[in-house]
Amino acid sequence: xxxPDAVSSVDRPGTRKQRTGRPFDHSSDRLILASTLxxxxxxxxxxxxxxxxxxxxxxxxxxxxxxxxxKEELVLAAIRSVGRPPEIDHLPxxxxxxxxxxxxxxxxxxxxxxxxxxxxxxxxxxxxxxxxLANVVRTEVTEPYxxxxxxxxxxxxxxxxxPADYVAGIPILANVIPAMSTHRLDTxxxxxxxxxxxxVIDNILLAALHMQAD
Amino acid sequence: xxxPDAVSSVDRPGTRKQRTGRPFDHSSDRLILASTLxxxxxxxxxxxxxxxxxxxxxxxxxxxxxxxxxKEELVLAAIRSVGRPPEIDHLPxxxxxxxxxxxxxxxxxxxxxxxxxxxxxxxxxxxxxxxxLANVVRTEVTEPYxxxxxxxxxxxxxxxxxPADYVAGIPILANVIPAMSTHRLDTxxxxxxxxxxxxVIDNILLAALHMQAD
Numbered sequence: 001x002x003x004p005d006a007v008s009s010v011d012r013p014g015t016r017k018q019r020t021g022r023p024f025d026h027s028s029d030r031l032i033l034a035s036t037l038x039x040x041x042x043x044x045x046x047x048x049x050x051x052x053x054x055x056x057x058x059x060x061x062x063x064x065x066x067x068x069x070x071k072e073e074l075v076l077a078a079i080r081s082v083g084r085p086p087e088i089d090h091l092p093x094x095x096x097x098x099x100x101x102x103x104x105x106x107x108x109x110x111x112x113x114x115x116x117x118x119x120x121x122x123x124x125x126x127x128x129x130x131x132x133l134a135n136v137v138r139t140e141v142t143e144p145y146x147x148x149x150x151x152x153x154x155x156x157x158x159x160x161x162x163p164a165d166y167v168a169g170i171p172i173l174a175n176v177i178p179a180m181s182t183h184r185l186d187t188x189x190x191x192x193x194x195x196x197x198x199x200v201i202d203n204i205l206l207a208a209l210h211m212q213a214d
Numbered sequence: 215x216x217x218p219d220a221v222s223s224v225d226r227p228g229t230r231k232q233r234t235g236r237p238f239d240h241s242s243d244r245l246i247l248a249s250t251l252x253x254x255x256x257x258x259x260x261x262x263x264x265x266x267x268x269x270x271x272x273x274x275x276x277x278x279x280x281x282x283x284x285k286e287e288l289v290l291a292a293i294r295s296v297g298r299p300p301e302i303d304h305l306p307x308x309x310x311x312x313x314x315x316x317x318x319x320x321x322x323x324x325x326x327x328x329x330x331x332x333x334x335x336x337x338x339x340x341x342x343x344x345x346x347l348a349n350v351v352r353t354e355v356t357e358p359y360x361x362x363x364x365x366x367x368x369x370x371x372x373x374x375x376x377p378a379d380y381v382a383g384i385p386i387l388a389n390v391i392p393a394m395s396t397h398r399l400d401t402x403x404x405x406x407x408x409x410x411x412x413x414v415i416d417n418i419l420l421a422a423l424h425m426q427a428d
Contacts, residue, residue, distance in 0.1 A: 046345060128341060128348050131260060138401055146401075169417035176390075176418065179397030183389055186396070187352055187360075203383035204390060208421035 029081075032057050032064065036078040040122030041115060045129055048122075050074065072130050079123065079136050084144040085109055091148070097156040098206060101177075104148060105197040117192050124185040142178050150174035153209075166209045176205050243295075246271050246278065250292040254336030255329060259343055262336075264288065286344050293337065293350050298358040299323055305362070311370040312420060315391075318362060319411040331406050338399040356392050364388035367423075380423045390419050 035056045039048050050071060054061040068074035085107070092103035110116040123141065127134035153170045156162050162170075180200045184192050206212070249270045253262050264285055268275040282288035299321070306317035324330040337355065341348035367384045370376050376384075394414045398406050420426070 128345050129343070131342050134342050134400070142397075142401060166421065169421060172394075172413050172417050175394065175397055175401075179393045180386075180389065182397060182400070183356075183393030186348070187356060187389075199386050203386050204418065204422050207380065207383060207424070208418050210421070210424070 028057070028059065029067075029077075032059065032067075032074075033078040033081040036074055037082070037110075037119050037122070040075065040078070040126065041118035042122075044122050045071075045075065045126035045133075048075070072133060075126055075133060076136055079133070079140055082110060082119075082140075084140060085148060087148045088144050088151075091151055091155065097152060097161055097209075097211065098201065100152050100156075101149070101201050101205070102198070104145075104152075105194060105201075113194065114191075120181070121185050121191060124182060142182070145178045146174050149177055161211065163210050169208060173205060173208060176200065176208075180204070242271065242273065243281075243291075246273065246281075246288075247292040247295040250288055251296070251324075251333050251336070254289065254292070254340065255332035256336075258336055259285075259289065259340035259347075262289070286347060289340055289347060290350055293347070293354055296324060296333075296354075298354060299362060301362045302358050302365075305365055305369065311366060311375055311423075311425065312415065314366050314370075315363070315415050315419070316412070318359075318366075319408060319415075327408065328405075334395070335399050335405060338396060356396070359392045360388050363391055375425065377424050383422060387419060387422055390414065390422075394418070 032053060036048070036053055039052055039056065048071060050064050050068075051061055053059075053074065054064050064074070068077060085104075086109055087104050087107060092100040094100055094103055106113055107116070110119055120141070123133075123137050127137050150170065153162070153174055157167045157170060177197065177200055181192060181197075184196060246267060250262070250267050253266055253270065262285060264278050264282075265275055267273075267288065268278050278288070282291060299318075300323055301318050301321060306314040308314055308317055320327055321330070324333055334355070337347075337351050341351050364384065367376070367388055371381045371384060391411065391414055395406060395411070398410060
């Protein structure tokens with residue numbers, strides 16, 4: 001692991017943290033939270049330590065603890081820092097349901113599909129250790145993705161792409177990709193690759209909708 | 215909550231526990247583990263306490279702690295006590311894939327479908343607090359169910375019930391019911407009822423296999 005360019009550890013005035021009243025350099029939050037996600041992706045929640053985040057970012061451990069009292073707090077902040085999947089505001093529209101579903105899988109959000117899937121694997125491991133983290137992953141990641149898929153399926157139905165007999169299945173089918181993704185991480189603990197999502201889309205989702213692959 | 219008939223709290227000789235060397239009445243294990251599952255079903259892992267298990271079974275708390283040092287140990291023992299789903303050794307064979315899938319959903323295993331589903335909800339909450347519990351739930355519950363569904367689907371394929379074009383989807387489709395069940399518990403935290411499984415079977419599984427509901 002490479003240590004990034006040194007970050008100033010001098011606290012700046014005027015950015016006071018409520019809890020302690022001691023100054024903290026908020027400008028380095030982004031680096032710290034991104035590094036937290038990198039470590040979470042690399043080794044999972046159990047093996048993530050504040051020491052390593054400090055090492056990776058060039059910050060003093062005490063500085064990190066002053067801002068985030070526990071590993072749980074740091075990871076919560078990291079999850080919240082990424083926001084919701086951008087597809088929820090900008091649905092892909094590539095001309096077919098399958099292309100649009102694959103565009104979500106292939107999204108560059110969070111750097112690249114590989115980094116994003118590794119982060120999601122780390123987040124799944126975090127939900128094993130903390131009910132709070134499980135709740136935040138649910139509301140910030142899982143449920144927004146269900147909403148993205150629901151919108152894509154409803155739009156395809158409105159355009160007449162989905163045979164009428166299968167439209168009733170949309171509400172439950174919108175859950176299939178997130179459900180299978182979590183299940184896959186729970187049961188095999190190895191990275192999920194694009195092939196897995198292609199199989200879920202073709203063998204489950206489009207097959208259940210009686211839509212042929214392009 | 216009703217307190218059951220008093221259970222003898224006199225430890226009997228000849229059933230010594232390895233860890234402490236103090237005698238323990240193993241004959242009451244079954245009652246304690248069943249009561250643990252009842253409480254897990256009723257309130258989830260976080261709110262389960264050894265005190266309540268003691269109260270419910272008429273055992274001294276110290277007696278419980280002597281046998282299971284932590285709540286995690288007690289719940290691990292409770293999970294292991296139930297064994298794997300009996301369907302793995304005795305596949306239902308009711309004449310159609312749909313009937314056989316519903317027979318697994320309607321299985322009287324663990325008392326009744328309602329008690330079983332409530333216990334599974336409690337187990338899902340337990341996987342939020344302990345990696346060890348998550349691993350045991352995976353190997354003792356989730357994976358055996360995937361195997362039951364895989365066998366049912368393969369048998370239906372061998373009997374020619376599944377159109378040839380969709381047989382390739384079986385390995386991934388065998389995961390759909392366990393994946394959707396866990397996802398449902400993760401996202402809504404309310405009891406899962408039979409209707410949900412019927413919808414998963416009809417709108418996802420049988421639809422993806424291009425098989426009509428009976």
